[in-house]
Amino acid sequence: xxxxxxxxxxxxxxxxxxxxxxxxxxxxxxxxxxxxxxxxxxxxxxxxxxxxxxxxxxxxxxxxxxxxxxxxxxxxxxxxxxxxxxxxxxxxxxxxxxxxxxxxxxxxxxxxxxxxxxxxxxxxxxxxxxxxxxxxxxxxxxxxxxxxxxxxxxxxxxxxxxxxxxxxxxxxxxx
Amino acid sequence: xxxxxxxxxxxxxxxxxxxxxxxxxxxxxxxxxxxxxxxxxxxxxxxxxxxxxxxxxxxxxxxxxxxxxxxxxxxxxxxxxxxxxxxxxxxxxxxxxxxxxxxxxxxxxxxxxxxxxxxx
Numbered sequence: 001x002x003x004x005x006x007x008x009x010x011x012x013x014x015x016x017x018x019x020x021x022x023x024x025x026x027x028x029x030x031x032x033x034x035x036x037x038x039x040x041x042x043x044x045x046x047x048x049x050x051x052x053x054x055x056x057x058x059x060x061x062x063x064x065x066x067x068x069x070x071x072x073x074x075x076x077x078x079x080x081x082x083x084x085x086x087x088x089x090x091x092x093x094x095x096x097x098x099x100x101x102x103x104x105x106x107x108x109x110x111x112x113x114x115x116x117x118x119x120x121x122x123x124x125x126x127x128x129x130x131x132x133x134x135x136x137x138x139x140x141x142x143x144x145x146x147x148x149x150x151x152x153x154x155x156x157x158x159x160x161x162x163x164x165x166x167x168x169x170x171x172x173x174x175x
Numbered sequence: 176x177x178x179x180x181x182x183x184x185x186x187x188x189x190x191x192x193x194x195x196x197x198x199x200x201x202x203x204x205x206x207x208x209x210x211x212x213x214x215x216x217x218x219x220x221x222x223x224x225x226x227x228x229x230x231x232x233x234x235x236x237x238x239x240x241x242x243x244x245x246x247x248x249x250x251x252x253x254x255x256x257x258x259x260x261x262x263x264x265x266x267x268x269x270x271x272x273x274x275x276x277x278x279x280x281x282x283x284x285x286x287x288x289x290x291x292x293x294x295x
Contacts (some may be wrong), residue, residue, distance in 0.1 A: 039280055040279075040280045042280070043279075043280030043281060043282055044190060044279075044280050090186060093186045093189075093190060094186055094189055095189070095190075095193055096193075097189045097193075105185075106185065106186065109184050109185055109186045110186045112184065113184045113186050113187050116184070116231075116258050116279075117258045117279045117280055119258070120257070120258025120259040120260075120278075120279065121258070121278075123259060123261075124259065124260065124261060124278075128261060128263065129263065132231060132258070132259055134183075134231060134232075134233060135184075
């Protein structure tokens with residue numbers, strides 16, 4: 001039987017453009033983001049590496065890594081810190097394989113992989129189905145509306161580090 | 176035993192290799208691949224006994240690599256080490272013939288739990 005949509009368990013509910021958009025603040029809180037990040041830090045950066053929920057102020061030479069999530073909620077998970085912090089993080093990730101002087105590729109790779117792991121786990125607590133993009137590194141993508149942003153300001157080894165789960169800029173929040 | 180570690184992140188490949196060693200699997204040969212296409216080629220050329228692969232990679236994803244391996248008749252044991260572990264992905268991995276899916280972040284205990292039965 002090839003009935004019309006709705007004839008077999010379909011509730012008929014459809015998302016309309018006039019529906020209220022899905023906001024990240026309805027799906028996720030700061031404690032969850034910090035918990036996901038702390039688990040990643042403990043497993044990958046080091047057993048005794050802690051993220052302290054205190055704002056450290058924006059770094060002068062900020063670098064960001066991010067992954068995109070596309071699904072019922074669409075946006076990016078962005079990790080931002082100073083370049084020196086990014087280098088220190090990558091050195092921790094590489095452990096004994098870290099060369100005396102890290103090249104730019106390793107620094108970007110390390111920071112990107114942290115965003116990838118945090119982003120993958122953020123995706124896991126969001127409604128699906130969603131698709132996770134590949135990590136990117138550079139200047140952070142523009143944030144969307146504050147109402148669609150869940151941001152945690154942290155300190156790692158006393159250095160500022162921010163994780164922002166943010167809707168895409170230009171998302172139609174006012175429809 | 177020869178283990179092929181596939182991940183587009185060199186840093187993550189090093190972490191996987193380090194975790195293998197910490198889990199006690201420190202006397203095996205390790206071969207690295209930087210994406211799914213590279214892994215598929217090295218399954219033929221290096222003849223690994225086990226493949227540990229990321230899922231989300233450029234050129235060819237891990238699941239595409241596994242599907243291509245199985246389509247070509249390769250039965251090499253294959254496990255995912257990936258940043259996502261949704262039920263849908265686990266089901267897709269199992270259907271394609273993967274033995275397990277380890278979600279990042281992981282510990283040496285996670286590796287032991289999944290690898291002890293594979294690595295005698």
